[in-house]
Amino acid sequence: MIETIKTYLNEQRDQHIEELMQFLRIPSISAVAEHQPDMIRCAEWTAQSLQKAGLENIEIMPTGGHPVVYADWLHAPGKPTVLVYGHYDVQPAEPLELWNTPPFEPVIQDGKLFGRGSTDDKGQLLLYAKVIEAFLRTHGSLPVNVKFCIEGEEEIASKHLPAFVEKYKDKLQADTIVLSDTQMQGPGKPALMYGLRGLAGFEITVDGANSDLHSGLFGGAVQNPIHALSKLLNSFHDEDGRVAVKGFYDRVIELSDKEREAFKQVEPDSNKVRSDLHVDTLYGEKGFSFYEQTTSRPTLEITSVSGGFQGEGIKPIIPNRASAKIACRLAAAQVPEEIMDAVEHHIRALSMPGVKVTLDRQLRGNPFITPIDEPVMVAAAEAYEDTYGAWPVYTRSGGSIPIVEVLGRVLDAPVVLLGFGLPGENLHAPNEHFHLVNWDKGTETISRFWLKLAAMRE
Numbered sequence: 001m002i003e004t005i006k007t008y009l010n011e012q013r014d015q016h017i018e019e020l021m022q023f024l025r026i027p028s029i030s031a032v033a034e035h036q037p038d039m040i041r042c043a044e045w046t047a048q049s050l051q052k053a054g055l056e057n058i059e060i061m062p063t064g065g066h067p068v069v070y071a072d073w074l075h076a077p078g079k080p081t082v083l084v085y086g087h088y089d090v091q092p093a094e095p096l097e098l099w100n101t102p103p104f105e106p107v108i109q110d111g112k113l114f115g116r117g118s119t120d121d122k123g124q125l126l127l128y129a130k131v132i133e134a135f136l137r138t139h140g141s142l143p144v145n146v147k148f149c150i151e152g153e154e155e156i157a158s159k160h161l162p163a164f165v166e167k168y169k170d171k172l173q174a175d176t177i178v179l180s181d182t183q184m185q186g187p188g189k190p191a192l193m194y195g196l197r198g199l200a201g202f203e204i205t206v207d208g209a210n211s212d213l214h215s216g217l218f219g220g221a222v223q224n225p226i227h228a229l230s231k232l233l234n235s236f237h238d239e240d241g242r243v244a245v246k247g248f249y250d251r252v253i254e255l256s257d258k259e260r261e262a263f264k265q266v267e268p269d270s271n272k273v274r275s276d277l278h279v280d281t282l283y284g285e286k287g288f289s290f291y292e293q294t295t296s297r298p299t300l301e302i303t304s305v306s307g308g309f310q311g312e313g314i315k316p317i318i319p320n321r322a323s324a325k326i327a328c329r330l331a332a333a334q335v336p337e338e339i340m341d342a343v344e345h346h347i348r349a350l351s352m353p354g355v356k357v358t359l360d361r362q363l364r365g366n367p368f369i370t371p372i373d374e375p376v377m378v379a380a381a382e383a384y385e386d387t388y389g390a391w392p393v394y395t396r397s398g399g400s401i402p403i404v405e406v407l408g409r410v411l412d413a414p415v416v417l418l419g420f421g422l423p424g425e426n427l428h429a430p431n432e433h434f435h436l437v438n439w440d441k442g443t444e445t446i447s448r449f450w451l452k453l454a455a456m457r458e
Contacts, residue, residue, distance in 0.1 A: 001139065005447045008134045009440070016130050017113070017436070019049065023088075023122045024106040024115040030066055030089035030156050039066045039152050042088045046150055047071070053129040054136035055148065061168075063160035066152030070171070073132065074145045080453050081145040083174035085407060086125035086181065087154035090117035091428045098430035111436050118434040120427035124180035124420055125150065127442045134447070143454035147174055151403075154181075158403040165403075165410050176376045176453065177407050180442065182419030185266060185393050187435070190384035190445075192377060193417040194370050195296065195396035196404055198330035200339045201363030204232070204347070205323045206307075207356045213318040223354025225322040226307045232357070233324055235350060236300050241285045243300045247342040251334045255296055259372065262394040267291045295396035298331045300343075329398060332369040337361075365402035370414045375456060380416045383448035387441050418449065 009016070028042035029035040046069045047058050055071035066089065074081070093103035093116045101107050106115030113123065128148070135142050149172055151161050165172060185191040206225040213222060238244045255263070270290045274282050284293040293299075307322030309315035328339055340361050347357050370377055372394050384392045408415040420442040426432045 002444070002447060002451065004138050005131075005134045006444055008138050009130065009443050012130075012134075013440070016126075017108075017439070020113070020118075020123060020126050020439075021106045021115070023049070023126060024113075024117050025104055027093075027104045028089050028117070028152065029092050030153050031092060039089065043067050043069055043152060046088045049126070049129050050148060053133040055129075055132060055146070061164075063151075063153075063164050065156075065160045068152070068161070068164055069150040070148060072145070072147040073136075073142055074147075076142055076145045076454070079144045079457050080175040081147065081173070082450065082453065083147045083149060083172055083177045083407075083411065083413070084128045085149050085151075085177060085179040085403075086128070087121050087151050088125070089152045089155050090120070090122070091155050093430070095430065100431055103430075103432075108436070112433040113436055113439075114431060114433040116432055118432055119421040119425040120432065121154070121181045123434040123439065124442065127180060127420070127439065127446055131443050131446045131450070134443070135450075143450045147172060154403070161403050162406045162410075165406055169410050173411055174413050177411060177413050177415045178380075178418055178449075179404070179415070180418050180420055180446075182397075182417045183421040183423055183425075184419060184438070185395070185423075187422060187437075188388055189390060190388050190392035191266075191395050191419065192372070192380060192384070192392045193395045193397055193419065194372050194377065195332060196368040196401050197295070197298070197396075197398055198334060198336060198367035198405065199363050199365035199400045199402070200328040200330060200336035200361075201326065202340055202343070203323055203325045203360045203362060204229070205321065205358050205360070206232070206352075207321050207358070208318070208354060209320045212308075212320050215316040215318050218318055222318055224318045225355050226319060228352050228355045228357075229305070229307065229322040229324060232347060232350060232352065233302055233305070235346070236302075241283060243298065245300070245342050245346045247345075248298065248300070248339065251338070252298060253332045253369070255292065259296075259394070260292075262372070263289065263291050263296075265393045266395055294398040296331055298334060298339075299329045301327050301329070303327050327363070329400070330365075330367045332367045334367060336364040336366065365400045366405040366409070368401070368405040368408060368415065369396075370408070370416065374414050376414050376416055376453065379452040379456065380418055380449055383445050383452055386448050387445040416449075418445065420445070 026042040027038050043060050050071040051058050058071040061068045103116040182193045206229045208225040304325045308319035344359050420438040
């Protein structure tokens with residue numbers, strides 16, 4: 001069957017790439033209000049593309065912001081249901097002067113398709129529509145049941161999608177969730193990203209006297225909020241780089257031996273990292289490699305500190321307020337609210353005479369992980385190997401994509417991040433592009449993946 005699918009996709013390749021270029025010509029910039037008509041036009045184009053592929057029950061569904069495009073094909077009784085997630089919105093193209101070609105006039109050069117959204121995420125998203133078209137045109141059916149949830153706000157933090165998923169969780173229910181919005185390790189080197197860190201962000205404010213005070217008249221007798229804040233911030237870590245907040249690590253899932261071995265394949269050269277950053281040494285939690293520290297361990301980072309006079313020269317005062325902003329990256333299976341509770345308890349336990357300390361909770365995002373031995377992950381790895389001739393490396397991201405965790409948790413289904421982008425394709429930057437060899441290999445990998453999922457129910 002796979003050879004028939006590949007033959008069809010090869011015969012239709014020029015037409016499919018032309019359709020992708022049509023998709024890229026729509027400046028669906030979700031962050032800019034003047035592009036609202038383009039967002040509607042792009043949602044409609046997406047819906048029409050899914051309909052052309054042979055999907056059914058197509059809806060452009062309203063949210064509190066840009067709409068979600070839904071479609072399905074549910075005629076494979078007894079087979080798994082796959083929910084495909086993606087997004088049709090793109091980042092702004094500025095600075096325009098740094099583009100070699102206009103960002104919304106796609107061109108092909110040296111086997112690469114240039115244009116905003118080519119790799120993030122229109123190019124990778126359209127792969128799924130073309131796989132469906134290939135199966136339906138050649139075999140009249142799909143090996144699995146398929147649903148699509150395509151949003152228009154991923155580039156603005158998926159503001160309304162969590163509520164949408166909660167509201168329509170029965171409609172979106174699936175056995176597996178798959179998305180292609182990530183990168184491979186390199187050319188011909190597939191990667192399965194199976195974990196993302198969560199996020200807890202908050203601001204700490206220390207208030208002292210009712211106004212700034214003359215440092216000569218009051219210094220030494222009144223608590224300085226910056227002194228108090230410095231003491232507090234210094235208490236967050238021990239000398240080994242470990243977070244010193246009681247309970248901070250309670251929920252952390254330690255790496256398995258298999259994961260540690262897998263990490264060795266993607267571990268960067270720490271000497272090169274140090275050299276590139278122009279620092280004389282790296283610093284972090286002892287007992288863990290650089291890659292482990294930046295992807296699978298939790299952190300508490302002070303991202304900004306402010307207080308007192310910030311202008312030129314010195315203003316000799318005791319400021320009445322100081323503040324700091326904190327971003328904690330969370331490992332599986334930490335809970336943002338619990339982490340902020342622990343930090344607040346830590347603050348209360350310190351002796352801070354003469355000041356009032358408050359904590360304003362601002363950002364929350366749960367971490368995500370799909371175990372690498374989950375059957376659907378094994379099927380995805382086998383599909384990669386059959387296509388690329390190489391078993392994928394397993395990676396985690398030090399960053400956060402909160403909607404991935406929301407989808408997995410609310411729908412109670414494993415999430416597979418089946419990426420076909422490459423490092424250096426300039427997503428979010430000028431001259432964004434997509435290597436078309438991964439268009440061809442992407443459709444083949446997805447086809448093989450679905451066939452393997454279907455075989456799991458035989």
